[in-house]
Amino acid sequence: MTSTDQRKKPATASTGTRARRRRPLRSRIADWVLPLILVVVIVAVWQAMVSFGGVKEYVLPAPGAVVKKMFSDFGTFADQSVPTIIAIFVGFALAIVVALPIAVAMVYSSVVRRAVYPLLIIAQVVPKVAIAPLFIIWFGFGQLPKVLMVALICFFPVVIDSMVGFRAARPESLMLVRSMGASRWQAFWKVRWPWAVPSIFAGVKVGITLAVVGAVVAEFVGADTGLGVLLITARGDMDSLTVFASVAWLTVIGAVLFGVVELLERVLVPRRGGRRSFEASGSL
Known part of the structure; x- marks a missing residue:
């Protein structure tokens, strides 16, 4: 050279x-x-x-009119957003707290996996709109039915993606740490957990978008306050402008929550060539 x-x-x-x-x-x-x-x-x-x-304006309001309505009635929309957001946060946190231990149990125990997995599928295919009235009957009006609906609709994508992530750990890495004297608990934290975090966030991102849907569905069926109640009231009054403004507020809330989760993922998850698992997708 x-x-x-x-x-x-x-x-x-x-x-x-x-x-x-x-x-x-x-x-x-x-x-x-x-x-x-x-x-x-x-x-x-x-x-x-x-x-x-x-x-006609009452059929499809102009976008400028919708934006103006959002800001002119800012106080009303903000007040009605509080119970909806609380239900989203509490229900979403409950779904994660319950889903992660169940995912770990299904990974480490074939008996648990064979017993629980079919029940998860059955719970997912049942339309949540059909379950919402039962929550109202059982738990009455207020925040509790909304929290439970949000948790139920968010649970499936989080638990499935978490299980996929925990099972995706390399067997040779697990055998290596076990051969070095690590306990099963240490192998979990050193190998399975880091490997599963990207998949967990994949399920969490799906779940956070469904959380908004769950809260609104519960408010449609029966609630005293919330953006869903405001939307139903406006629909009954044929106030399409308020309906569009309420939908816009819900869209903004969902986008902001998704952005927060995305930001947390970028901060907490090291990049591994963009590997993600999107096996779980929620549906009503």
């Missing part, structure tokens, strides 16, 4: 490093720009339908 080649090699490596640094930046910009463009197009079509398509 000549001296000229030796001088060129570091420059090439440096150029490659700079290129790798620029690519993620462009990718991050695209992640925001492309959805923003799509949203602008949808809003423009929406506005055109109202302005030039002959769609």
